[in-house]
Amino acid sequence: MKVFLSYSLNDAKEFVVPLITSVLQQKGFTVVGSYYLATGVYDKYTSEQIRTSNLFIGILTLHGTQNGEVYQEWGVALKARIPAVLLIDDRLPAYDPKLESHPNVLRYNSANPHPAISRVRLNMEPAKKDKTAVEEAAPWVLGGIALITLLKLLGDE
16 A cells, blocks of 8 residues: 655654654555655656555645645645545644645644544544444544654654
8 A cells, every 4th residue: 555645844853754654664555755846846746646545644834845735735635535634733824724624634733742643543433433434534544553653753742
């Protein structure tokens, strides 16, 4: 299974990428990410990688420099009906008011990631109890452990 990891992190948090990649690989996932041309132009290869993924994980942070690209890739994943989760630093102003009510958008507090971790665990539960809820819970079930690890790494603790 393939995970597309889209992120916008500052230099201090770049260490998260190889660590979460390792966690996902240990769970049997192949991890791919964005490929931008030197000009910053969005390319077709990235879209194809998203459309052929089994899971999309996007990360928007307050000091990230690629937030616009992550948001664009999130849209590609949704349009392609790829199970997708978007993690947003709660200090970041809303990009789009519709994001605030999307069931697979999770705002997290880097000073206290525990409420977000609890929500990931809660979102993993429906698929365990009701098999008809599997599609809605798919991103949480597929990426739950990785998301929990990611939130801990993004935390300031």
